[in-house]
Amino acid sequence: xxxxxxxxxxxxxxxxxxxxxxxxxxxxxxxxxxxxxxxxxxxxxxxxxxxxxxxxxxxxxxxxxxxxxxxxxxxxxxxxxxxxxxxxxxxxxxxxxxxxxxxxxxxxxxxxxxxxxxxxxxxxxxxxxxxxxxxxxxxxxxxxxxxxxxxxxxxxxxxxxxxxxxxxxxxxxxxxxxxxxxxxxxxxxxxxxxxxxxxxxxxxxxxxxxxxxxxxxxxxxxxxxxxxxxxxxxxxxxxxxxxxxxxxxxxxxxxxxxxxxxxxxxxxxxxxxxxxxxxxxxxxxxxxxxxxxxxxxxxxxxxxxxxxxxxxxxxxxxxxxxxxxxxxxxxxxxxxxxxxxxxxxxxxxxxxxxxxxxxxxxxxxxxxxxxxxxxxxxxxxxxxxx
Numbered sequence: 001x002x003x004x005x006x007x008x009x010x011x012x013x014x015x016x017x018x019x020x021x022x023x024x025x026x027x028x029x030x031x032x033x034x035x036x037x038x039x040x041x042x043x044x045x046x047x048x049x050x051x052x053x054x055x056x057x058x059x060x061x062x063x064x065x066x067x068x069x070x071x072x073x074x075x076x077x078x079x080x081x082x083x084x085x086x087x088x089x090x091x092x093x094x095x096x097x098x099x100x101x102x103x104x105x106x107x108x109x110x111x112x113x114x115x116x117x118x119x120x121x122x123x124x125x126x127x128x129x130x131x132x133x134x135x136x137x138x139x140x141x142x143x144x145x146x147x148x149x150x151x152x153x154x155x156x157x158x159x160x161x162x163x164x165x166x167x168x169x170x171x172x173x174x175x176x177x178x179x180x181x182x183x184x185x186x187x188x189x190x191x192x193x194x195x196x197x198x199x200x201x202x203x204x205x206x207x208x209x210x211x212x213x214x215x216x217x218x219x220x221x222x223x224x225x226x227x228x229x230x231x232x233x234x235x236x237x238x239x240x241x242x243x244x245x246x247x248x249x250x251x252x253x254x255x256x257x258x259x260x261x262x263x264x265x266x267x268x269x270x271x272x273x274x275x276x277x278x279x280x281x282x283x284x285x286x287x288x289x290x291x292x293x294x295x296x297x298x299x300x301x302x303x304x305x306x307x308x309x310x311x312x313x314x315x316x317x318x319x320x321x322x323x324x325x326x327x328x329x330x331x332x333x334x335x336x337x338x339x340x341x342x343x344x345x346x347x348x349x350x351x352x353x354x355x356x357x358x359x360x361x362x363x364x365x366x367x368x369x370x371x372x373x374x375x376x377x378x379x380x381x382x383x384x385x386x
Contacts, residue, residue, distance in 0.1 A: 121377030
């Protein structure tokens with residue numbers, strides 16, 4: 001049997017053919033320059049059949065995206081996020097399909113960042129960057145879901161997360177009094193009680209250099225990213241909520257989030273993917289298995305590749321919201337990465353993926369540092385079916 005020639009690039013300066021091998025067809029086709037009509041060959045039937053099989057998955061993907069848009073248009077739960085739409089960074093809220101955007105903080109001299117909605121949908125915790133006595137500080141606040149009743153709960157702190165019962169807020173104190181844009185510049189872990197207004201320190205005093213904190217649904221563990229702390233170079237850790245145990249989950253990446261049923265975990269799987277894995281909470285510590293990609297922004301010729309960060313489960317675990325945008329390309333921004341809270345992120349927008357199919361749609365389009373999405377639970381109105 002004659003050996004088939006290797007594929008080659010199309011020569012735009014002459015009549016050199018492009019040889020393309022379609023995997024599903026044991027044949028090679030030759031394509032000539034568009035004006036060289038006499039040299040064209042009719043495609044074999046086997047090749048036409050192969051091309052048809054290549055089109056079907058694309059059509060199926062388009063159908064999934066159409067169905068996703070329809071589902072989001074009627075989805076009851078909303079999203080809070082940070083954005084730089086009006087000159088500074090504020091916390092906004094909008095519907096799942098990107099409509100009904102409202103500025104909740106609306107402050108000209110303070111940047112509100114990294115909002116986290118309580119599981120019952122009544123409160124929002126967030127960090128605020130301001131200038132006090134000539135220095136930049138990041139403090140933590142809580143407010144009602146409509147933006148009212150704002151009050152401070154911690155000085156020099158970041159990364160708030162809610163307890164499953166929505167009564168407490170865990171957070172990470174800043175490592176230094178001097179502000180740092182590094183997400184991992186933290187030391188310790190504390191928990192604030194909204195009713196008593198008291199703060200307690202986690203019993204493990206060795207906790208340091210962790211960020212992107214989240215609380216498991218059974219209240220027994222915190223899951224967070226570590227960068228050079230607790231004896232680990234990097235990774236995702238499970239930290240016992242009321243004890244000393246620390247376990248490294250076998251996941252490469254950062255910024256984890258746990259599903260409401262405690263059976264799934266998503267995280268930033270490198271710079272260009274959202275990872276998904278099964279989570280087992282029944283043993284003496286959390287374990288993960290069946291790691292795969294939910295979202296993956298592939299490289300495409302002529303298209304600037306976008307990063308993916310800040311994945312967050314919807315209250316019913318049906319959808320995953322995330323931030324997506326171009327990687328930093330100028331030295332001026334090194335050290336102030338666009339994925340970090342409050343930092344300038346030109347070209348960044350929000351997207352939502354279906355947790356089952358992986359189909360995804362973008363829901364903002366202005367590119368004004370839209371990031372850190374977090375789902376806001378909306379209780380059904382009286383008389384509505386749950």
